[in-house]
Amino acid sequence: MGKRISINPVTRLEGHGKIDIFLDDKGDVEDAYFQVTELRGFERFCIGRPVEEMPRIVPNICGVCPTPHNMASTKALDKVYGVEPTATAKLVRQLQYNAFYVEDHFIHFFFLGGPDFVVGPDANPAERNILGVIQKVGLEIAGKVIEVRKRCRDIMRLLGSKAPHPEGGLPGGVPRGVTEEERTVIKGTADYAVEFSKFALQLFKQVVLQNPKYLDLVLDDAYSLNTYYMGMVDENKCVNFYDGNLRVVNPEGKERALFDPQYYTDHIAEWVEPWTYIRLTYLKVLGWQGLKEGFGSSLYRVGPLARLNASKGMATPAAQAEYEEMYATLGMKPAHHTLAFHWARLIEALQAAEDMQRIADDPLLTSKDTRNMNLRLTKKGIGCVEAARGTLIHHYETDDKGLLTKANLIVATQHNAAPICLSVKKAAQAFVKGGEPKEGLLNMVEMAFRAYDPCLGCATHTLPGKMPLEVVLRDRQGNVIHRISRDI
Amino acid sequence: MQVPHGVRFFTIMKTLVLGLGNTILGDDGVGICTVREMRRVWPGDPDVELVEASLGGMVLLDLIAGYDRLIIIDAIMTTDDRPAGFVYDLTLDDLGEIIVPYASHALDLKTTVELGKRLGYKMPATAAIHAIKIEENTIFREELTPPVAAVVPVLARRIIAELALPA
DSSP: OOEEEEEOOOOTTTTSSEEEEEEOTTSSEEEEEEEOOOOBTHHHHHTTSBGGGHHHHGGGGOSSSHHHHHHHHHHHHHHHTTOOOOHHHHHHHHHHHHHHHHHHHHHHIIIIIHIIIIIOTTSOTTTSSHHHHHHHHOHHHHHHHHHHHHHHHHHHHHHHSSSSSOOOOBTTBOSOOOOHHHHHHHHHHHHHHHHHHHHHHHHHIIIIITSHHHHHHHHOGGGBOOOEEEEEEOTTSBBOSSSSEEEEEOTTSOEEEEEOGGGGGGTEEEEEOTTOSSEEEEEGGGOOOOSOOSTTOOOEEOSHHHHHHHSSBOSSHHHHHHHHHHHHHHTSSSOOBTTHHHHHHHHHHHHHHHHHHHHHHOGGGGOSOOBOOOOOOOSEEEEEEEETTEEEEEEEEEOTTSBEEEEEEEOHHHHHHHHHHHHHHHHHHHHEETTEEOTTHHHHHHHHHHHHOOOSTTOSOOTTOOOOEEEEEEETTOOEEEEEEEOO | OOOOTTOOOOOOOOEEEEEEOOTTBGGGGHHHHHHHHHHHHOOOOTTEEEEEEOOOTTHHHHHHTTOSEEEEEEEEOOSSSOOTTOEEEEOGGGGOSOOOOSSGGGOOHHHHHHHHHHTTOOOOSEEEEEEEEOSOOOBOBSOOOHHHHHHHHHHHHHHHHHHTSOO
């Protein structure tokens, strides 16, 4: 008789975000399902509104990562109005976006992924948290994380009037330019961010890679998943967070597709499963093949490791050197090791910081040519960026007056939803045998989940709720056989 | 200096009243609506700052640091049998233990506040959380439902009265 294990991240959206693990009759893991909250009626809510309101509305989708939504929305407006932003506007947008990348990636690594590596997965649960990381690395380093974050947010606030909910978002440009005095400050922040990025990578190598136990964990098959990978690349097929084509590679790294995001519907399709609200995405040309990995699969991953896998390299020199070292250590490209998402995150933060330096030195940054006003309503626009967690697409269509008739969003967590199921399944398979979960199941499964840094329904905040996790073994009738819980 | 009889000296405290929520997810925006009502009916106080925010995670640290006293107004969903619109008066101790969040979107207030203290930020010495029960927050809309809307003016005035009292 099969059994079911449930992991319930109980949020303020209780009952809508959880992981179910199903056991077969032998008590071994048969399947895992990642259920996501659906926020309903977004399209209906937007229909009839002036499309230029969208950059102001969409940041409210998420109170933790609103910047990518604002940026994708703004780029969609560029297309809706058939206008190319000025060179200066593109620099300002990329500067704002890079600043977001630096602070977002560092917060994730030090305070979310950090407990898994810096403190250790076997550590006392009372220490395996943000405060344990501070204890281990010291107040000085923790303070530097906060400082780099503060400086980057100051740039975001300068350019977008608020952080993290930016106000700017104009088709063809940006709402304000940069002065020479501000350039100096920006340069200082960029230099600080580069130095700290290099330090963070050094710390990762010392704490994680030089510890055989952690390195084994990164390379462990329980945390490996053979999928396709998708990410945005520039004209040299190097990683780009703001603009470019989407490149897809197969599990061996061969290019499968390279396309303008305007044609995403030719390449990405959505599949509906009855056990989850989220529509699972897959590669259209391969057809839906179910939840499986390898060459017979049509699933792909997005996010830090996926972007590096899908590219031919990084766009900045120091990041490129780190990229080469990572793949040499992992022994393969593409790398299928899910925990390497954390490593890739740090390399991306370094590229974002180096790119901030490039932009800060660009003479055009302080030009007053910040807006192209040759607007021409085309009635359709697709804006695509690489959000920190993966590819983000905003698709708008309007009537003749510029009022929305359609809005569709595909967020990173949606692209990764099916792979997350598989990652959780593989991690659970290592820790559940014969119906009995081994000690540490909860955390080992959570580690797989946490590497993706998913956004469950993009709730705006988690206050005053808490995040208890619970593993429940049930029989087919739903009776509880065994329960492991934390913070209930 | 001779203190006149009957005069008491109170410590001036900087207070943050923080309304949290998402105003495009219906009742989830009740915290922000309450702060807006306070602005509408109250002339204000130079030592009290009213802030609206649709934010989560680490960003809360930026907002909260530097104040002596914190009042948060937010929506809450619970499994008890209280009706929508019921106001829970909570403290940080009611929020459970420090957590290991499974994602950056899951970082809660209590962990964020403790993080701020450990990093040497000046964090509020007192925190009052007024959490208004709602039934759901997954449908996009801008209006509050009637039972939740009814609480807004009452709670706004209650908090204004609280602010007039010594901390």
